[in-house]
Amino acid sequence: MPNTGKSTFFNRLTGSSSRVGNWPGVTVDLLSARVVLGGEAVEVVDLPGIYDLHGFSEDEQIVRNFLENNPVDLVTVILNASQLDHQLPLALQFCKIGMQPLVLVNMTDEADQLGIRIDADALAAGLNCPLHLISARYGTGFNEVLTSLARLVTRANPVPLQEMRSCLHADDEIVLHSDALISRCVQVPGVLVRRITERIDRVLLHPIFGLPLFFLVMFLVFQTVYTLGSPLQEAVAFVLDGFRSLALQPLSTVLPGYLYGFLVDGVYDGIGTVASFVPVIILFFFLMAIVEDSGYLARAAYLTDSLMARMGLDGRGFVMILMGFGCNVPALMGTRVMRSRNLRWLSMLVIPFSLCSARLQVYIFITTALFSPRLAPLVLFGLYLASFAAAFLTATVFGQRLKSDEPFVLELPPYRAPVLKQVMLRGWHEISHFLRRASTFIITGVVLVWLLTHFPTGSTPGGADTWAGMLGTWMKPLLDPIGISAAMSVVLLFGFVAKEIVIGAMVAMTGLEGAALNGYLATQMDTIQAISFMLFVLLYTPCLSTLATQLSESRSWKFAAISLTWSLSLAWLVSFLIYQGARTLGY
Numbered sequence: 180m181p182n183t184g185k186s187t188f189f190n191r192l193t194g195s196s197s198r199v200g201n202w203p204g205v206t207v208d209l210l211s212a213r214v215v216l217g218g219e220a221v222e223v224v225d226l227p228g229i230y231d232l233h234g235f236s237e238d239e240q241i242v243r244n245f246l247e248n249n250p251v252d253l254v255t256v257i258l259n260a261s262q263l264d265h266q267l268p269l270a271l272q273f274c275k276i277g278m279q280p281l282v283l284v285n286m287t288d289e290a291d292q293l294g295i296r297i298d299a300d301a302l303a304a305g306l307n308c309p310l311h312l313i314s315a316r317y318g319t320g321f322n323e324v325l326t327s328l329a330r331l332v333t334r335a336n337p338v339p340l341q342e343m344r345s346c347l348h349a350d351d352e353i354v355l356h357s358d359a360l361i362s363r364c365v366q367v368p369g370v371l372v373r374r375i376t377e378r379i380d381r382v383l384l385h386p387i388f389g390l391p392l393f394f395l396v397m398f399l400v401f402q403t404v405y406t407l408g409s410p411l412q413e414a415v416a417f418v419l420d421g422f423r424s425l426a427l428q429p430l431s432t433v434l435p436g437y438l439y440g441f442l443v444d445g446v447y448d449g450i451g452t453v454a455s456f457v458p459v460i461i462l463f464f465f466l467m468a469i470v471e472d473s474g475y476l477a478r479a480a481y482l483t484d485s486l487m488a489r490m491g492l493d494g495r496g497f498v499m500i501l502m503g504f505g506c507n508v509p510a511l512m513g514t515r516v517m518r519s520r521n522l523r524w525l526s527m528l529v530i531p532f533s534l535c536s537a538r539l540q541v542y543i544f545i546t547t548a549l550f551s552p553r554l555a556p557l558v559l560f561g562l563y564l565a566s567f568a569a570a571f572l573t574a575t576v577f578g579q580r581l582k583s584d585e586p587f588v589l590e591l592p593p594y595r596a597p598v599l600k601q602v603m604l605r606g607w608h609e610i611s612h613f614l615r616r617a618s619t620f621i622i623t624g625v626v627l628v629w630l631l632t633h634f635p636t637g638s639t640p641g642g643a644d645t646w647a648g649m650l651g652t653w654m655k656p657l658l659d660p661i662g663i664s665a666a667m668s669v670v671l672l673f674g675f676v677a678k679e680i681v682i683g684a685m686v687a688m689t690g691l692e693g694a695a696l697n698g699y700l701a702t703q704m705d706t707i708q709a710i711s712f713m714l715f716v717l718l719y720t721p722c723l724s725t726l727a728t729q730l731s732e733s734r735s736w737k738f739a740a741i742s743l744t745w746s747l748s749l750a751w752l753v754s755f756l757i758y759q760g761a762r763t764l765g766y
Contacts, residue, residue: 180266181228182592184285185257186210188315189225190604192325209245217329221252227515232272238515246278253331254280260290260297260312263365267357268350270306275353281331282310283324288317289593294368302364316598376593383475389482396475397563400466402556404459409547411458416693419451440640441629448686459543460536465602467504472597476501481591490571491578496526500570503533507725511732522583527729528742529570531721534563537678542713544682548697549709562713569718569749576745628673628684647688661715661754662708671715677722707766711758718750 189195193212210225226245227238246254254273258266263284273280284297303310309327313320383389427443434442470476479501480494487496495517503510510530514523534542542562546555631647638644643652643665650672651665658668666688673680686692691699704712720726720743730739 180230180259180269183228183257183259183266184315185228186225188255188257188283188285188313189223191315191318191321192328193223209241216325217333219329219333221332229269231269232276241515246276251278253328254278255283255328256280257283257285257315260284260287261293261295263297264357264361264367267360268353270308271353271357274306274308279308281324281327282306282308283315284310284312285315287312287319288314289595296366298364302360305360305364316595379594380478380591383478384482389478393475393479393482394564396470398556398560400463400470401559401563403466404463404543405552405556405559408459408462408543409552411462412455412543412547415458416451416455419455420693423447423451437633440633441626446626446629448692450683451692460540463539464505464536468602469597472595472602474592474594477591486571487574490574491525491582492522492529492574496522496529496574499526499530500533500567503530503535505536507531507533507535507721508728511725511728514732519583521581524733524738525574525577525581525583527733527738528577528581528745529573531725531729531742531746532566532569532573532718534566534717535678537722538717541674541678541681541716545700545709545713548700549704549706558710558713562717565714565753566717569753573745573749628669628680628688631669632688657751660759661751662704662711662758663715663754664703664708667703667712671719674716675720675723677724678716681716707758707761710761711754714757715750715754718746718753720746720750 189210189212193214195210195212209227211222213220213222215221224245226242229239229242231239232243232246233239245251256270256273258270270280270282282303284299284302287297290297297312299310299312309331311320311324311327313324315321383392385392423443427447430443431439476498480498483497484494487493499510499513502513507530510533511527514526514530517523517526542559546558550558628647631650632645633640634646635644638648642648647669648665651668654668654672655665658664658671663671669688670681670684673684685700686696689696689699721729726739726743729742730736733739
């Protein structure tokens with residue numbers, strides 16, 4: 180089931196870094212890895228979390244289709260030790276379809292704290308399948324699980340599954356069997372003691388102060404990112420500048436001018452400037468992983484449910500927006516947990532407004548260059564608020580046409596102390612995703628920008644007579660009213676492919692880096708123009724990967740076109756109102 184720690188177990192078993200989180204529905208696609216068990220090469224597949232095998236929602240259909248169409252040797256069912264009363268039927272369903280699972284009762288550390296006692300031997304006998312009590316976060320019982328996996332896999336043969344739907348009609352029988360096993364094998368205190376969680380929730384889930392406290396926590400995260408991240412960013416930039424001076428500048432006397440400019444001023448400076456933001460991004464996701472792993476983000480979904488319901492969404496939509504802080508793509512895929520098509524489509528309209536990590540580095544660069552250390556965190560926090568405002572406005576506008584009556588049920592997990600290893604894995608997952616994109620989109624984008632700003636032959640690099648200058652002149656009538664210069668308009672074109680390219684494009688266009696690039700940026704925009712530009716980058720269009728995911732998840736060109744048209748229109752209108760309004764007031 181969702182939020183039982185199966186991805187944590189998958190990571191511990193395979194050494195992978197799939198995304199884990201303290202809320203339901205984190206795994207939204209099939210993850211796989213190869214390991215050696217009992218001398219055999221085994222492919223381990225982490226399937227999305229499901230509540231049963233009937234396949235009502237898309238993620239449940241994915242699991243059922245996978246089991247029906249692949250020669251599976253062994254299924255491992257992971258259950259939450261403190262919620263066996265409603266999770267055990269899932270294991271019984273696997274027994275019903277003729278596939279004897281290995282059952283892992285996870286989170287036994289939390290069950291012990293609640294006074295829950297489980298007779299593992301009796302429960303295994305009642306299920307007629309092997310069973311282990313484990314804690315995937317801390318590794319308790321993991322060696323015994325490895326031994327069982329090796330033994331079961333080496334003797335297993337692919338199980339010819341019976342037709343699932345014909346075997347799952349006796350739900351009442353399964354529930355009765357589950358209740359009998361629980362009463363016989365599990366001792367639960369009359370009143371479950373969650374004193375710490377309840378005390379914290381009295382404050383953090385307060386009907387009046389709960390939501391402001393959440394935004395205060397997020398602001399403190401941004402403030403910490405700036406306070407600790409700036410020295411790290413400067414250190415990385417210093418190392419990169421030193422390498423450029425010592426190792427690359429001497430090449431200017433050896434290489435032809437165009438080749439040196441392309442390799443050093445274009446590719447190296449572009450990638451180096453982007454790389455200098457890696458420590459800040461790592462720090463941001465490290466802090467966000469702590470907030471997420473603690474269980475606080477699930478509370479944010481609960482707090483916002485009534486607000487989201489007025490716009491046709493529910494708390495899951497807010498969770499997906501928060502997931503989009505990392506990357507919009509997995510957040511869009513996460514909407515598969517919603518059974519209503521209208522609810523999915525409405526959620527997929529609002530998610531692209533989430534301020535993802537790619538936009539984050541653009542904003543850190545601009546705010547650091549143009550705003551004081553005191554104002555920069557406030558500006559960044561304001562952009563996150565603008566992200567939420569755009570999502571809420573979109574939900575309000577389209578909510579009447581995409582109505583849904585799907586009920587919202589969310590289990591609030593207990594607060595958990597973040598585990599350093601899991602937090603580090605979460606951070607590495609995000610930064611490795613960033614670096615993979617850097618090796619493709621950013622390098623390609625920087626190369627293209629350099630070519631546009633240096634050709635045709637004989638033109639002034641970055642001048643109006645280059646191909647880039649011609650593009651900027653063509654876009655001038657459209658972007659002048661929102662305060663975006665011709666040079667920055669070219670950057671926006673490449674930001675459509677991937678927002679990570681934006682900073683690299685500035686470097687490739689100007690041949691500047693570090694303080695010199697900051698100075699150039701100050702000549703291109705004042706603070707009002709900077710705010711207008713950042714709002715436009717936030718709203719104007721998601722990256723190409725996000726658009727492709729929207730299309731594949733919705734299976735509708737019309738939906739993707741409406742989403743793109745709406746975001747472009749909203750971006751221009753908001754930037755126009757901010758820029759022209761500020762100029763009218765004399766700023």
